[in-house]
Amino acid sequence: METFLPDIASLLFFTTLTLYAALVIFMLVWTYHDAESRGVRGLLVVIPAFMTGTILGVVLWLMFRPELKPVPVMVRVRE
Numbered sequence: 001m002e003t004f005l006p007d008i009a010s011l012l013f014f015t016t017l018t019l020y021a022a023l024v025i026f027m028l029v030w031t032y033h034d035a036e037s038r039g040v041r042g043l044l045v046v047i048p049a050f051m052t053g054t055i056l057g058v059v060l061w062l063m064f065r066p067e068l069k070p071v072p073v074m075v076r077v078r079e
Contacts, residue, residue, distance in 0.1 A: 027058050038066050 031049050032042035049057025 024054050027054055031058055031061055034065070038068055040066065
């Protein structure tokens with residue numbers, strides 16, 4: 001009976017692939033939420049970011065994103 005022992009190259013490959021996939025997902029989710037918070041539809045930013053190779057797309061978004069508009073805070077004044 002043969003035992004299954006993965007070689008180090010396969011383990012390293014799948015670990016690298018998993019970390020890269022997690023990084024890509026994190027960047028796309030962050031980009032989506034950042035776009036939504038700035039008043040831009042998130043999918044209109046995430047889809048081109050994904051299609052341009054993710055890192056390039058996120059860098060372009062960071063360069064050309066609109067300014068964050070401050071949200072007014074309601075303050076009650078006690079008399």
